[in-house]
Amino acid sequence: MKKNVILKIDNVSYRYKDAKKDEYTLKNVNYEFELGKTYAIKGKSGTGKTTLLSLISGLENKYEGNIFYKNENLKKINLDKYRNTYIGIIFQSYNLLPHLTALENIMLSMDISNLKGINKKEKALSLMESVGLDKSLANRRVLKLSGGEQQRIAIARSLSYNPDIILADEPTGNLDKETEDEIMKIFENLAKKENKCVIIVTHSKNVSDNVDVVYEMKKS
Amino acid sequence: MYIFKNSFKSISRNKGRNILIGIIIIVISCACAVTLSILNAANKIVSSYEEKYQIKASIGMNREKLVESFKESSSGEDMINSFNNIESVTKEEIEKYADSKYVSSYYYTYTLNMNSSNLKEATDSLVKETTTTTTRTETFGGGNYPGRPDGNYGGKRSTTTTKKTEEIKNLKAENGAFKLIGYNSYEAMTDFINGSYTITSGEVSSDFESNTCVISEELASLNNIEVGDTITLTSPKDSKITYELTVSGIYKENTEDSDDMTNMFSASVNDIITNSNVIESILALSDDLNAELNPTFILTSSDVVDKFSEEVTGKGLSEYYQVTNNLSEVESATESINNVKTFATTFLIITLIIGGVVLFVINMINIRERKYEIGVLRTIGMSKFKVISEFVIELLVVTIFGLIIGAGIGSLSSVKIANSLLENEIQNSTSNVEKINSNFGGHMFGEGGPQNKINGLVTIEKADSINAVVDIKVLGELLLIGVGLTFISSLASMISIQRFSPLEILRERS
Structure with missing residues (x-):
């Protein structure tokens, strides 16, 4: 594995439980991801982009082949710990908890990752600021925020425990062009300034034009 | 958190x-x-x-087994022999059964029928009174006594009663007119505990070893006996075998219906109450004398009744006996x-x-x-x-x-x-x-x-x-x-x- 490679997908194949024997969603996928770079995974619908993302994020672990995070096989590590410490996930539909405020959503993530020795509230507010959100929105329930604001909260949440990898599934799919550019700027900064590995699953040409590496997926 | x-x-x-x-x-x-x-x-x-009220177990005859055994007997004599051959439960056996984790304490009572050379039994006078009463009833044209199967109490009937009285008297004399009851502890004296009997004069000797007894008021009155007097008991089998007891107390039976006719036939007035030591001493005088021994085991709880019964059977209780208990009484209450x-x-x-x-x-x-x-x-x-x-x-x-x-x-x-x-x-x-x-x-x-x-x-x-x-x-x-x-x-x-x-x-x- 190269020096900067943080995640390696090694000959991974996957098919759904109810699929026929040879009907693979993913077949022999081999990718490598490095710190400090942004990646786009492109492809038509049904090519397995989101499936690959769920395998990388450890939400699904029954697949053929191996995925390594820092040389450690995901099949052999605690995936809850992996998700709440090393990897931040951002969804197209944000997946925030609607009954919590913006601040509480970010802080809950820190609680789950068992962060100690920091002022969680201060860190959450600083994260909000870093993703371009006004602090006055901190105590507002997320459902009362716009799509762009919710997505920024989701990004702030994913960064709250300082993971190495940011996985984003169509993060700008529900947003306008202007907001998309702003979000992409945040991702770029995360990779370049904070040395994160940002992996974006997208359909958007604008997104794929603004990343360092593009992986295109085709039907197997 | x-x-x-x-x-x-x-x-x-x-x-x-x-x-x-x-x-x-x-x-x-x-x-x-x-x-x-x-x-x-x-x-x-x-x-x-x-x-x-304690869960109590005792040992009684197994009627079913007896009936079964009698049915197998070819004649009446066989039947009597087989009955006589049933060995009584001994004191040693009782002690063996009492040595159990299910038993918290135990006591026993001897019953031995004896005659007396200086005591007149109380039943005599009472039966005569009964005869008189029934004759008088005839004068009123044959009273209808409630609860009796036949209300016609005529003169012929009173003659029969007198004859029967004689027969009973002879039979009693053969078997012993007085029932000598020997307790081994206060706990065993349930009649005194539940208030059926009360001492009116003197006391029950506390040592359960001395040659003392308590007798009923009626018996004392009929024979002019007072506390401190001595009575002489004789064996019904051999009148030469005698045993002297000092009267330490006189008791009265607390029946609510003293006028009730059923009480006239009660033999309890002739009960002489003593301790188990006295009975054992009398039994030692002759092999012909047989006392009935009734043990009572106080069990630790109602849950162990069956276990105790099984244990006693396992320890060798004769099949002609069975363990009985008062569980149904307690449950009924x-x-x-x-x-x-x-x-x-x-x-x-x-x-x-x-x-x-x-x-x-x-x-x-x-x-x-x-x-x-x-x-x-x-x-x-x-x-x-x-x-x-x-x-x-x-x-x-x-x-x-x-x-x-x-x-x-x-x-x-x-x-x-x-x-x-x-x-x-x-x-x-x-x-x-x-x-x-x-x-x-x-x-x-x-x-x-x-x-x-x-x-x-x-x-x-x-x-x-x-x-x-x-x-x-x-x-x-x-x-x-x-x-x-x-x-x-x-x-x-x-x-x-x-x-x-x-x-x-x-x-x-x-």
Whole structure:
């Protein structure tokens, strides 16, 4: 594995439980991801982009082949710990908890990752600021925020425990062009300034034009 | 810590559902508090009865085996021989049986029939009185005595009675006119304990070894005997064998119906009460004398009755004997309480089943509604265990609140409900006793009726009140029920959370 490679997908194949024997969603996928770079995974619908993302994020672990995070096989590590410490996930539909405020959503993530020795509230507010959100929105329930604001909260949440990898599934799919550019700027900064590995699953040409590496997926 | 914080937040967020769960828990815990306090009080009453009246076992003849044995006998003589060949239970055997973990104490009573050279039996005069009474009745044209099968008491009949009296007298003389009863401890003297007999002069010798006795007032009066006098007993088999006893006390029999004709035939006036040591000394004088030995074992609890019986049989009790007990008497006396217990237990089980099912269903709905939340929490790395814990804590907090309120209401209402239930049971029990009384002619035993003489009510008072309270034990049981209900109703969330795939949940949502 190269020096900067943080995640390696090694000959991974996957098919759904109810699929026929040879009907693979993913077949022999081999990718490598490095710190400090942004990646786009492109492809038509049904090519397995989101499936690959769920395998990388450890939400699904029954697949053929191996995925390594820092040389450690995901099949052999605690995936809850992996998700709440090393990897931040951002969804197209944000997946925030609607009954919590913006601040509480970010802080809950820190609680789950068992962060100690920091002022969680201060860190959450600083994260909000870093993703371009006004602090006055901190105590507002997320459902009362716009799509762009919710997505920024989701990004702030994913960064709250300082993971190495940011996985984003169509993060700008529900947003306008202007907001998309702003979000992409945040991702770029995360990779370049904070040395994160940002992996974006997208359909958007604008997104794929603004990343360092593009992986295109085709039907197997 | 954040799990607790989230749980409390969820409780306030889902007020409607939690209030509904709380109301159900209050109803369940209130019903449980009432039934548990009733059960608790009833159990206390039953155990206090058992403690007060003790579970006793004794050894008696096995009638079925005897009948079976007699049927096999070819003649009457064989029958008598086989009966005579049955060996009596010995004192050594009793001691062996008493050496058991099921026995807390034991005592025994000897019964030996003897004659006396200086005592006249009391029955003589009483029978003569009876004869006189029946003759006088004829003068009034044949009275119809209630309770008797035939009300025609004519002159011929009184002649027959006199003849029979002679026959009885001779028979008694052969077998011994006086019943010498020897106790080995105060505990064995149940007639004195329950008040049937009372000492009117002197005392019962406390050493249970001295050559002393107590006799009835009638016997003392008829023979002009006072405390300190000596009586001489003779063997019915051989009048040369004698034994002297000093009268240490005189007792009277406390029968409520002294005028009742049935008492005239009672032989208890001729009972001479002494200690077991005296009887053993008399028995040592002649091999022809046979005493009946009746042991009583005080058992540690009602649960060991069968075990003790099995143990005694295992230790070699003859098949012609069997272990009997007073369990049915004690149970009969606590029947009304046991009825309440059965009702309370059934009610408790039904309440718990219905309550458990309702809570389970509500939780299933709860989980389905909060599927998205579970999906998000799992996606951002919360473990299944922590997600389940959050749901369980949430339910547990609501359950504990419900339990506290329910237990409070339950404790306030338990006494009233319990006594109301018991009142009905006591009334049912009383009407049963009246029915039995009526079966015996309604006044066979005079005022008070057979409830003082029938089926275990002889010595055991009926339970007529219950003091149901929610005490520490009940609260402990309620807590266990609460935890149990929480666990059962949480099973829905546990199973669902285990089976949920966060990815699928979020995909469905999208």
